[in-house]
Amino acid sequence: MLYLDNSATTKPYREVIQSFINVTDQFFANPSSLHKLGSDAESLLTKAREQVAQLLGVKQQEIIFTSGGTEGNNLAIKGAALANQHKGKHLITTSIEHPSVLESFKQLEQEFGFEVTYLPVDEYGVVSCERMKRELRDDTILVSIMHVNNEVGTIQPIEDIGGLLESYPQTLFHVDHIQGITKVPLDFYRAKIDLCTISGHKFHGLNGTGALFVKEGVKILPLFSGGAQENQLRSGTESLAGNVALAKALRMSVDDSKGNLPRLKQLQRELITELSNIDGVHVNTPLDYAAPHIVNFSVPAIKAEVLVHYLEEHQIYVSTTSACSSRRKSISNTLIQMNKQENIAKSAIRVSLSFEQKEEIISPFITTLSTGIKKLSKVMR
Numbered sequence: 566m567l568y569l570d571n572s573a574t575t576k577p578y579r580e581v582i583q584s585f586i587n588v589t590d591q592f593f594a595n596p597s598s599l600h601k602l603g604s605d606a607e608s609l610l611t612k613a614r615e616q617v618a619q620l621l622g623v624k625q626q627e628i629i630f631t632s633g634g635t636e637g638n639n640l641a642i643k644g645a646a647l648a649n650q651h652k653g654k655h656l657i658t659t660s661i662e663h664p665s666v667l668e669s670f671k672q673l674e675q676e677f678g679f680e681v682t683y684l685p686v687d688e689y690g691v692v693s694c695e696r697m698k699r700e701l702r703d704d705t706i707l708v709s710i711m712h713v714n715n716e717v718g719t720i721q722p723i724e725d726i727g728g729l730l731e732s733y734p735q736t737l738f739h740v741d742h743i744q745g746i747t748k749v750p751l752d753f754y755r756a757k758i759d760l761c762t763i764s765g766h767k768f769h770g771l772n773g774t775g776a777l778f779v780k781e782g783v784k785i786l787p788l789f790s791g792g793a794q795e796n797q798l799r800s801g802t803e804s805l806a807g808n809v810a811l812a813k814a815l816r817m818s819v820d821d822s823k824g825n826l827p828r829l830k831q832l833q834r835e836l837i838t839e840l841s842n843i844d845g846v847h848v849n850t851p852l853d854y855a856a857p858h859i860v861n862f863s864v865p866a867i868k869a870e871v872l873v874h875y876l877e878e879h880q881i882y883v884s885t886t887s888a889c890s891s892r893r894k895s896i897s898n899t900l901i902q903m904n905k906q907e908n909i910a911k912s913a914i915r916v917s918l919s920f921e922q923k924e925e926i927i928s929p930f931i932t933t934l935s936t937g938i939k940k941l942s943k944v945m946r
Contacts, residue, residue, distance in 0.1 A: 567881045567926055572715060572744060572859055572917035575769045581814045585771060588806035596803055597792065606805050613805075613812040617776055620815050621763075623753055624781060629795045630808045633775040634743040634764035635665040636788075638709075640777055640799070641739045641760040642669040644785030645707050646679060652735050653704025659684045659692050659721075661899045662711055666741055670709075689851040690719030690903050694729055701729075707737045712745035716886055716899040716915060717850045718859030720749055727757030737783060743767055747818040748826070749856050759783045763815075765807075769919075770814030774807040821920040830857035832924055836916065839931045845938055847909055849900060860916040863900075865908040867941045872914060875937040881930060884915050 568576065588609065594602035596610045611625075618625040631637045646656060658670055660683045673679040682700045684692050692710065701708075708730060710721050723740055730738050739760040745751055746763045753761055760783065765774030779785060779798065791800030833852070840846050840862050849861040864872060869885045876883055886897050900910035916930075 567930060569916045569918065569922075569926070569930070570882050570884045571919045572767070572915065573884050574766045574772065575919060577766075577771055577810075578769045578814060578817050580817065581770055581810045584813045585806045585810040588809045592805055596805060597794070610803055610805055610808060613809045616812040617815060620812075620819055621753065621778065623778055626796065627778055627781055629777045629779055629798050630803060630811070631762075631775040631777050631799060632773050632804075633766065634663070634741070634762055637762035637764065637775050637777040638663065638665040638739075638741055639669050640788050641762060641779075641785065642666065642707065642709055643673060643788060644798070645737050645739065645760060645783070646673050647677070648784045648786040649706045649735075649737065650677075650679070653702075653706045654679045655682070655702050655705045656680070656707045656709070657682045657684060657697065657700055657705060658709045659686060659711070660902045661686055661690060661714055661716075661719075662709070663715055663741060663743070666709055666711065686719075686902055688903055689854045690714055690717055690899065691854055692721055692726075694722060694725050697726065698729055701733055701736065703735070705733065705736050707739060709739040709741070711741040711743075712751060713742075713749055713856040713859075714899060715744045716859075716897060716913070717861040717903070718744075718855035719851060720745070720854060720856055723751060723758070724756045727755075731757055744859070745856060747815070747822045748829075748858050753778055753780075760785070765811040765814055768814055768818035770811045771807055774804065774811040776811065818920075825920045826857060828923075829918060829920060832918060832922065832927075833857050833860055835924060836860050836927055836930075839927055840934075843931070843935055843938065845942065849903075849905065849909065849913060858918045860918075861900075862914055862916075863905075863909045863912040864914070864938055865906075865912050867912060867938065869912045869914055871941060872912075872934075872937060875941060876933060879933045879937075881933055884917075885913060886915070 592606045594606045596607040615625050618628045670681045737759040742761050743764045747768045759780045761778040766772045787798045789800040847863045897910040897913045
């Protein structure tokens, strides 16, 4: 099997799974309970929070555990907008964000009367700081920009944007760091980030785990009503085992990234070179602007889902658009915003790599893909 859909989800480390099992078995008590079992669970939760904070280079009290990227993005965006609407109701994001971000902004527009500016991107998928500067207003209270695009891998100039926003102290800065975590280094403080989302299953953790960085002093409104868990920002009994597993996965992934990022970038480069040599293939990922683990390409002569299933028959697993959108069989919004032709945007395939994969994967993938394109092209004529 050749699994090349790591941007959708990664395979959990065995140690992470074992950690989850051990904590579930031995620390099953509610961390809010007053007895010793509860105190032991609370202590372990604190250690997990400390470890995540240390790995991200932030303070322990700035880490809020969540169920993953969608919840984290919703909490950051809606929570920040609703808590600070007395300062203004203008928000800024880009036209190529993840659905959990775009739908959050649409809801704020439709149900709460906010005004949202959706910034365009260039042919590489990069947002312009100059354009953002022109759109910033005195009543702009939130800017939300993804660090790494989940479809083509484009890296946004987060530090430059953070520097720009220093002149707008009323404007909070949220970053969706879900695809960038462990793949593209990001210093939250240096980039002047106020809110930042990560998701455990993108770095060999478990589904249903995640964390939101909330900078000390930043006010957001909780989405859940109930107890006072997670610094009063996320009510509900904590998933102790999930959070411990998240911390372990993050530590192991950070360790794996050391020394492996250049090799992963070279693997991406070689894969793009091979793809470019296949007739009928159009590479969409802008190599010089992209994270090292994502390669997006199109075969306009063949429907994307048909090619995905052909590769699956040969034990090779890739995806079309983002996992959250792939089942809709919709055209790639990201590629449309990058001014790609419609037939390119409709036929996009995403390959996403992990640190453990080496150049040996290229030959079987390229050979199977080339054969598949020849066979399917004849059928679809």
